[in-house]
Amino acid sequence: MESFLTVVEYHKKRLNTIKKLHQLIWLITFVTMENNNEKKNLQDLGEFGLIDRLTKSIKLINKSSKKGVGDDAAVLDYSKNKVVVSTDMLIEGVHFDMTFTPLKHLGYKAVTANLSDIYAMNAQPKQITIGLGLSSKYTLEAIDELYEGIYLACSKYGVDVIGGDTTSSINGLVISITAIGEGKEEDLTFRNGAKENDLLLVSGDLGGAYMGLTVLQREKEVWKSDPNMQPDLEGHDYILERQLKPEARKDIITLFKELNIKPTSMIDISDGLASEVFHICKESEVGCQLYETKIPIDPTTHKTSMDFNINPTVSALNGGEDYELLFTLDQSNYDKIKNSIDLTVIGHITKKEAGINLISNGDVSTPLKAQGWDHLAS
Helix, strand or coil, X not given: CCCCHHHHHHHHCCCCCHHXXXXXXXXXXXXXXXXXXXXXXXXXXXXXXXXXXXXXXXXCCCCCEEECECECCCEECCCCCEEEEEEEEEEECCCECCCCCCHHHHHHHHHHHHHHHHHCCCCEEXXXXXXXXXXXXXXXXXXXXXXHHHXXXXXXXXXXXXEEEEEECCXXXXXXXXXXXXXXXXXXXXXXHCXXXXXXXXXXXXXXXXXXXXXXXXXXXXXXXXXXXXCCCCCCHHHHHHHHCCXXXXXXXXXXXHXXXXXXXXXXXXXXXXXXXXXXXXXXXXXXXXXXXXXXXXXXXXXXXXXCCCCHHHHHHHCCCCCEEEEEECHHHHHHHCCXXXXXXXXXXXXXXXXXXXXXXXXXXXXXXXXXXXXXXX
16 A cells, blocks of 8 residues: 555655645555565564554643553543543444545544544543554554554644554454543533524534545546546545545634533534434434525535535535534524634524424425434445
């Protein structure tokens, strides 16, 4: 997979625009696993040697991290705050395709996807643990690249790596990350707090990650039919980044504190807007009116959806992996958020008996259907 890194270094010196860098990323990830004899083998280093290599630069930055890597278990101290924990697993061929996923991006995304769950609880992530299953095709240099992305995300979000585990895998790469955070009990937000007449809001824009994936999958098929073809990524920078290197919305949690507001319920959008609306409504035992015209969709996402003959609303409702925050808010807080350029009111909460409905452009109400990511689909 990493056999042409020397070619990559040569091209890096010549490419000086974002668009050309995306072409470079594509070349990096469309390489085979040949010539691995030039790379360092994981078996030669051994498990303990690998652990030492990956953890030698770790420095704990959070006061709650009392003891990290080096003992049988980490020691944490959150004093009076509540502890918030979330685990996600990423499996090669199920959650990501190494054909078009740079390892550094994958490491970054594996972290931010987990941190997003902590932010969705209105809490602050402080630590992660990392579990890796590695197949023999991955070289030491490849794992270094993966961890470069992991540590980059940890540095940006102020998170400590406090432990983990490594083992062999017969089916590619497996990444399991547990994120640990803290929050005051009175600040924590759950899915079950929405009430009738609450506003329904979302951060950022939706559907971009799905359309980025759609573009990458198209180019993969083109490449399979003709490996000499250059990828057509022109104009797709934004949605490719949304797919390959998403960000967790730490800034929205900060905004809540600045505005002195607390959502009545909240969830991150990993499986598609429709699925997350259903989760909140189910847990809160309420209904919802979701307005199609209010759903925020970036112009690039809209155009790409139309190019693929996909309704942009469908991309937003069912795409997933946007990692934006969906939340409900008491109407008394509307004046505090109405001028925020990154928050959009997309509906309101109703009685359970009214159902969960999508109000279309023609002001027609239809029952909302959730067709997002199925974690148990084969």
